[in-house]
Amino acid sequence: xxxxxxxxxxxxxxxxxxxxxxxxxxxxxxxxxxxxxxxxxxxxxxxxxxxxxxxxxxxxxxxxxxxxxxxxxxxxxxxxxxxxxxxxxxxxxxxxxxxxxxxxxxxx
Amino acid sequence: xxxxxxxxxxxxxxxxxxxxxxxxxxxxxxxxxxxxxxxxxxxxxxxxxxxxxxxxxxxxxxxxxxxxxxxxxxxxxxxxxxxxxxxxxxxxxxxxxxxxxxxxxxxxxxxxxxxxxxxxxxxxxxxxxxxxxxxxxxxxxxxxxxxxxxxxxxxxxxxxxxxxxxxxxxxxxxxxxxxxxxxxxxxxxxxxxxxxxxxxxxxxxxxxxxxxxxxxxxxxxxxxxxxxxxxxxxxxxxxxxxxxxxxxxxxxxxxxxxxxxxxxxxxxxxxxxxxxxxxxxxxxxxxxxxxxxxxxxxxxxxxxxxxxxxxxxxxxxxxxxxxxxxxxxxxxxxxxxxxxxxxxxxxxxxxxxxxxxxxxxxxxxxxxxxxxxxxxxxxxxxxxxxxxxxxxxxxxxxxxxxxxxxxxxxxxxxxxxxxxxxxxxxxxxxxxxxxxxxxxxxxxxxxxxxxxxxxxxx
Numbered sequence: 001x002x003x004x005x006x007x008x009x010x011x012x013x014x015x016x017x018x019x020x021x022x023x024x025x026x027x028x029x030x031x032x033x034x035x036x037x038x039x040x041x042x043x044x045x046x047x048x049x050x051x052x053x054x055x056x057x058x059x060x061x062x063x064x065x066x067x068x069x070x071x072x073x074x075x076x077x078x079x080x081x082x083x084x085x086x087x088x089x090x091x092x093x094x095x096x097x098x099x100x101x102x103x104x105x106x107x108x
Numbered sequence: 109x110x111x112x113x114x115x116x117x118x119x120x121x122x123x124x125x126x127x128x129x130x131x132x133x134x135x136x137x138x139x140x141x142x143x144x145x146x147x148x149x150x151x152x153x154x155x156x157x158x159x160x161x162x163x164x165x166x167x168x169x170x171x172x173x174x175x176x177x178x179x180x181x182x183x184x185x186x187x188x189x190x191x192x193x194x195x196x197x198x199x200x201x202x203x204x205x206x207x208x209x210x211x212x213x214x215x216x217x218x219x220x221x222x223x224x225x226x227x228x229x230x231x232x233x234x235x236x237x238x239x240x241x242x243x244x245x246x247x248x249x250x251x252x253x254x255x256x257x258x259x260x261x262x263x264x265x266x267x268x269x270x271x272x273x274x275x276x277x278x279x280x281x282x283x284x285x286x287x288x289x290x291x292x293x294x295x296x297x298x299x300x301x302x303x304x305x306x307x308x309x310x311x312x313x314x315x316x317x318x319x320x321x322x323x324x325x326x327x328x329x330x331x332x333x334x335x336x337x338x339x340x341x342x343x344x345x346x347x348x349x350x351x352x353x354x355x356x357x358x359x360x361x362x363x364x365x366x367x368x369x370x371x372x373x374x375x376x377x378x379x380x381x382x383x384x385x386x387x388x389x390x391x392x393x394x395x396x397x398x399x400x401x402x403x404x405x406x407x408x409x410x411x412x413x414x415x416x417x418x419x420x421x422x423x424x425x426x427x428x429x430x431x432x433x434x435x436x437x438x439x440x441x442x443x444x445x446x447x448x449x450x451x452x453x454x455x456x457x458x459x460x461x462x463x464x465x466x467x468x469x470x471x472x473x474x475x476x477x478x479x480x481x482x483x484x485x486x487x488x489x490x491x492x493x494x495x496x497x498x499x500x501x502x503x504x505x506x507x508x509x510x511x512x513x514x515x516x517x518x519x520x521x522x523x524x525x526x527x528x529x530x531x532x533x534x535x536x537x538x539x540x541x542x543x544x545x546x547x548x549x550x551x552x553x554x555x556x557x558x559x560x561x562x563x564x565x566x
Contacts, residue, residue: 041222046207046303049215067282074289081218088222 013075020079024048024087037091045084052080110148114294117144121290124557126283130176131558134184138169141188141297145195148298152195161191164485174561175491175518183488189213190481196300197307201474202481204303204310211303216296315471319400328401335393339410342389346417353424357431376445379425383452386418387459391469399466408463415460422452437504438496439511447483454479493518501526509536513543520547521562 027044034040056073063069117140124133142162146153153159168184192212193205200208211219261268390411398404429445436442458475461467497519500507509532512523524544527537551563 042304045219046211046215046306049218050207050210053214071285081215084218085222 012072016072016076017079020076021083024080024083028087037087041084041088048084049080053077110298113144113147114291114298117294118287118291121293122283122287125290126286128555128557130172130181131554131560132173133557134181135169135173136557138166138184138188142166142191144294144298145192145300149195149300152198155198157198158191158194161187161194165191168485168488171489173559175494176560177488177491177493177516177518179484179492180488183484186481186484192297192300196302197311200307200310201470202478203473204306207306208300208302212300213293213296216299216301217292219301220299313470315467315474317396317399317466317468320397323397323400325401328397329403331393331398332401332403332407335398335407336410338389339393339407339414342386343410343414343417346414346421350417350420350424353421357424357427376425376429379421380448380452383418383422383456386414387455390415390459390463391472394463395469399463411463412460415456418456419453422449422456425449433499433504435505437500437507437511439508440492440496443492443496447487450483451476451480491518494522497522497526501530509533510539513539517543517547517550517562520544521565 027048028037028040031040031044056076060066060069060073120140121137124137142165153162165184165187168180168187171180172184186206189206189209190202191209193200193202193207193209196208196212197204257271261271393407394411398407426446426449429442429449433442455472455476458472458479462469462472493515496515497512500512501522512519513536520543523540526532527540532540547562548566551560551566554560554563
């Protein structure tokens with residue numbers, strides 16, 4: 001029984017991760033006017049997180065504020081924040097990973 | 109220091125709200141929020157605006173203590189978002205304040221950690237915390253200590269007894285997780301953030317209407333003609349309607365209440381819609397360059413007349429609603445109609461001002477949203493259940509006692525008082541007694557976090 005619960009839990013968390021990951025990636029795929037991930041973050045993250053939270057609260061309320069629902073959506077919230085953080089960190093690494101030639105002052 | 113304050117606030121948050129219903133706790137939470145915000149945003153609190161919104165927020169918090177109702181809790185929540193939004197940027201419209209307040213509450217901490225420095229395109233420097241190391245120095249020693257405790261327990265009887273005496277039943281994981289939620293919430297709000305580009309665009313968007321490059325006199329003349337004919341016809345129509353309406357009210361002073369009921373039910377919805385349509389028509393006619401046309405005096409005067417006649421229409425609805433309340437008693441729906449009428453009059457007056465001073469549509473939206481906010485706050489300060497019951501028992505010609513019994517517990521003490529003074533049917537008396545008994549039981553079982561003003565009347 002415990003093993004079954006563990007497997008169900010694992011599948012649920014994995015599926016949640018995939019859905020949240022897809023929803024965030026979709027934003028980056030659909031925004032074609034800029035490649036700057038910080039700009040995308042600044043413009044779309046507030047809407048994304050507000051909608052996600054509103055949906056979560058709505059479903060929690062539908063499920064009569066059960067602890068399972070609260071914990072589940074808290075995990076969803078944390079996963080979403082971590083994925084956004086990962087996107088920005090990888091982008092920061094990309095934009096800082098370039099060599100700048102020093103000034104060649106001895107050259108004419 | 110900051111983290112210590114947030115930690116204390118988190119512990120208080122869990123103490124106040126974990127498995128507790130709303131009462132004194134929301135009032136204390138409001139004070140706690142203001143303290144946290146004040147500690148971190150002292151400069152922002154120097155403005156009169158911030159002090160005013162803080163007072164409104166605290167006022168709704170106190171109102172929850174005096175009469176715990178859904179409206180008051182909602183007003184407290186809206187005031188909370190407004191205050192946080194106002195501290196994040198004080199020059200924006202109130203709806204942008206709500207957006208900023210909501211965003212700060214949900215993800216302020218995360219946003220601040222990824223605050224972008226525009227000039228260098230880099231994340232603002234933060235001290236890196238080695239979480240792995242932190243986990244190692246907590247988890248590894250803890251595991252080893254637990255293993256050694258197990259070993260020593262077998263070696264020494266006295267030590268074993270000592271260990272067995274330690275009782276961890278007080279430790280509640282749910283309580284700790286709730287405190288974690290509190291810590292997250294306070295970490296988010298302690299330094300409000302803004303949503304871009306909504307905030308900067310709202311600041312850039314003024315209130316004044318500007319002449320467009322498409323300004324064309326022949327086109328405007330046609331628009332002017334259309335405006336004059338349309339609004340003049342609507343004026344004539346509304347005058348005829350008002351004459352018949354006033355005649356009806358004056359000649360039917362002693363009419364049966366049921367006629368008013370029918371009038372109010374069938375008429376008010378249509379009239380409410382007509383006022384909204386009136387504002388939309390005026391906004392359409394005065395949407396652009398007609399405001400700058402030299403020959404717009406007549407259409408403007410007609411528009412002002414129509415607005416004033418619409419205000420008269422609102423007053424006539426108010427009179428009908430007032431009579432309906434007098435005959436049938438006060439109810440939430442009837443109070444809702446009155447609040448709608450206040451908002452409609454505000455909408456009409458601001459539309460008049462918009463046309464007179466040549467403002468854009470954002471001016472109307474900003475001002476009316478603000479008015480709606482203040483109406484919400486003011487209405488949340490009133491104990492409506494008590495007022496409805498008080499009015500119906502003392503002034504109304506007839507009333508629906510089951511309706512009063514079904515209202516929230518805010519009127520229970522008054523109902524009991526009225527039961528002692530008036531003669532009610534056995535069924536109603538029994539239901540009131542039952543309600544009173546349950547309420548007394550609830551008040552007695554309230555923990556200090558759930559206390560209400562009624563607790564002090566016991």
